[in-house]
Amino acid sequence: MVIASKNPVHSVLFLILTFFNAAALFLLTGAEFLAMILLVVYVGAVAVLFLFVVMMLDVDFAELRSGVLQYAPVGALIGIILAAELIIVVGGSVLNPQAAKSITMPIPNPLERANTAALGDVLYTNYVYFFQLAGLVLLVAMIGAIVLTLRHRTDIKRQDIATQVGRDPKTAVTTVKVKPGQGI
Structure with missing residues (x-):
């Protein structure tokens, strides 16, 4: 689907x-x-x-799907090749049962060690520097995504905190004398 x-x-x-x-x-x-x-x-x-x-x-996507039928023969050829490979792999154990026995791997005892604990031991002992390097790469990618999506648009009004704090309170408010019956 x-x-x-x-x-x-x-x-x-x-x-x-x-x-x-x-x-x-x-x-x-x-x-x-x-x-x-x-x-x-x-x-x-x-x-x-x-x-x-x-x-x-x-x-x-209607434009992109308009030329799909021209690739149908290539897709069918690739599908036939993949189906043939699957038949060979699955049917190989039926044709030669001895080969199927030699391929199977021994199953470890589940009581010895849990899957996650063994993976954690290997990851944090043998590959600790690579693990930290992967974390650093993810941090750089996250900062890069933030920088790429941060846009400073000129048509949006923003507050300028430095000028607001730096204003003199005496000149911040001005009083205007309006004559009675007239607007500003």
């Missing part, structure tokens, strides 16, 4: 639903940390960014 939907906002919402489904699959396999990271990073950042960009740009 992400690709087949005609409305781009609906496509992004279906993409968010797909990310939730992938996170649920991670939870079912016992990788709870990966599920939460997928939700935080992809749903919380990337998909919401796509949604706001699609809504803010207001692109005429």
Whole structure:
């Protein structure tokens, strides 16, 4: 539905639903940390960014979809190649059962260590500098996004706090004598 939907906002919402489904699959396999990271990073950042960009740009998608049929043969060829690869991978275990046994990995004992604890130990001991560097890169990206979106427009009236505080209270208010029956 992400690709087949005609409305781009609906496509992004279906993409968010797909990310939730992938996170649920991670939870079912016992990788709870990966599920939460997928939700935080992809749903919380990337998909919401796509949604706001699609809504803010207001692109005429009817023009973009007008030439879609000319790419149909290339898409069909790529689809056939992917289907053939999937059949080879899935059917390989049926044709040669010994190969399927050699590919399987041993399952670790879940009572020894939790998935998140093991990942945290590796991340904070072996890769602590890379972890801090990733945090610094994210900080620079956040500051860059703020700088790029900050606009100083001249047609908007703003307060100038320095001139307001620096005014002399005696000259701040002026009295005007108005003759009776006349306006200012």
